[in-house]
Amino acid sequence: MFEKTERIGQRRHETIRLVRDVLRAMFIQMFGDPEVNQHRFPMGLIRDMVASASYGTSEKASDELRQFPVLRMGNITYEGGWDLSNLKYVDLDPRSREKYLARAGDLIFNRTNSKELVGKTAVFDRADPMAIAGYLVRGSHE
Known part of the structure; x- marks a missing residue:
């Protein structure tokens, strides 16, 4: 055996x-x-290629349909794209929306977990607003 x-x-x-x-x-x-x-x-360094970088929301996401889908580390594929087949949802007050919603052209990358997952990166290319989970970082060009 x-x-x-x-x-x-x-x-x-x-x-x-x-x-x-x-x-x-x-x-x-x-x-x-x-x-x-x-x-x-x-x-170059990420800080030199983005105007700002910020963590996502720490609001607890839910399986129940809410205001915004939340991008989590499992949604970024190893190929640099998006897998939106397993989403959770969150409500955000108007002030938090500016801080935590991804915008077209934002660079989203994973900042935590295993060495295979840290650094997974994709450019947000969606028109629909989506929130970013706290273990992701959003690099914005604005």
């Missing part, structure tokens, strides 16, 4: 390594090697 468990653990580690290698290869294929930057993407 122990040997079977050991083999399963080894296969799991090998699968994780292979997935990591494939993701890195896909990234390099799409964007090039970040150390070489052959596409000449602008490089």
